[in-house]
Amino acid sequence: MIEVLSASRCIQCNQCVAVCPTNVFERIEDDVPVIARQSDCQTCFMCELYCPVDALYVAPEPEEVIGVTEEQLQQQGLIGGYREKVGWGKGRTPVAAHDYMYRLSLFAKF
């Protein structure tokens, strides 16, 4: 479930408000958006991918609020990790183009 929206990182682009398929965020005039409907979050991680400044963190647990803080995430280096792995963001190559997509098919059991 979405846990953290970092006010210090957020640039108020409101991309998360636009892209969340279950309308979890709410735009606030002249301020950062808020997580307005947390329990509607379906834990799909899409908001993290679309956030240009890695200001969002979705915890794996879909049914319960864990209560993780931005400081804890910073320490563990967990914020922004998914977008990096998917290869979105300036100067990155999308993982979709990765040679391993093909390579796995030579071995895959499924």
Next chain:
Amino acid sequence: MANSLVLGDIQLKADVLVIGGGPAGTWAAITAASKGAKVILADKGYCGSSGATAPSGTGVWYVKPDARLRDEAKASRYEMGGRLAEHRWMDRVLDRTFANMNWLGEVGYPFPRDDQGELYKKGLQGPEYMRLMRKLVKKAGVKIMDHSPVLELLVDEHGVGGASGVHIQTNEKWTVQAGAVVIATGGCAFLSKALGCNVLTGDGYLLAAETGAELSGMEFSNAYAISPTFSSVTKTAYYSYANFYYEDGTPVEGAGSKRGRSIIARKLLEGRQVYAKLDQAPQDIQQLLRINQTNFFLPFDRKGINPFTDLFPVTLRLEGTVRGTGGIRIVDESCATSVPGLYAAGDAATRELICGGFTGGGSHNAAWAMSSGSFAGEGAAAYVKKLGPHAAERTLRSASSAQHATAIDQTGGLSTANKTEEIIHAVQDEVAPYDKNLFRSAGNLQASLQRLDELWKEQRNRAVIEPSSLGMKSREAMAMTATARWMYNSALARTETRGMHKREDYKSLDENQHYRLVSGGLDHIWVKPEAVQEQALVKEGEAV
């Protein structure tokens, strides 16, 4: 109020309205636009992130037009699907998928290359794919309406002529008059939080049935995916590398990701937690697996678990008809329904035509979405061209089975929300438990239906759909209730075990039931058999 159309704040006209902005909807929109139609696409979430495909990686049923390869591909699920698929449909879906995937490569999808330097096109990464599809939809001149659930279809004596809904971020009520409507709203996973599935609540089934369209194969609706208990990520394929254990590390006899899934379900039913470990994955492919499904590993990485070496608790998450195969019945090659002007594509439509009663999960559903989306887009555009010049002046009424309020009720919000929540939980109590849905029996099905019928009646008598996100949720609750009733009535009628439909009281396949089950109705649900077309030749149109 019911059946009288109140126009909203936003009134638009289009040739084709596409409902749903996942793979099927976006392909339908692009294809209809390429045939010259003016197209509007409405998604209740966001076209690009909505649905089961966007957050995930998926295989695609992409098979080169080589006779031997195609025969093998067609045979792969034919028997497991209880021989309910049709060869001509498999052929045309394979053809269209091949053409569409090649086109995707041309318009910028970053396919990797194989050892021969050719583009490798047997898979798609959801985020990349759906971001590109949104771009292509816009480029095709289609107007996209995000956060815009349809609350009712509009009809007259000639058939479907548009839809009306609300923009849930502004609460503006909108109406689109359209010559044809394509339903591409996905399947129904009953808000189980399976990855990307919480927007998939059977909305399109209800919309279609309200106009008199039928469903098919709703007994093939009990797909469950393996997922860690602490995660929404459902990627059952990866569990082919898993062994399953009890907490103390002793193996669970017979458990597996495919046929052994029932064993896992039975252990969970006994109250025994089952654990998995991907210890069958050799070291040298672990990194390949990581790259192929970045989202699969995300929850593990965030929890500090190494799934190749550590035990982690698993559960089975309901994916309903998303990975089942039941859906709206289509009556011809253009993915038309039996109601003029209404088309269905993707998981909203039945996928029995290409995988029978076996799961459509993964590559087949992906192929079906892009093929049926294209077929429906072409079909809808051609239908609109045939309509007369007076088509834009039709007098339409609501087809909804609910009462619709014209404004937001300022006072009843909380009680409406609580009531909807209550109904949703009551429906989930009937469809989620493995001993009701995965392992079916007449007694349990009948008992569930009694409760579901009551829930339906209650909503019919009391629910007032207001133009807001609360109204959307009330409609979702209705759709899930109706879906569960088509599912269980169909499941009750199929007194055998075929495909994913498992009857505890009829454990084997019955040759005399080699037919599809068509269902429909709202207050009174009916089910009847329909013959499987064994053969027929079909002319294939060109791709976009």
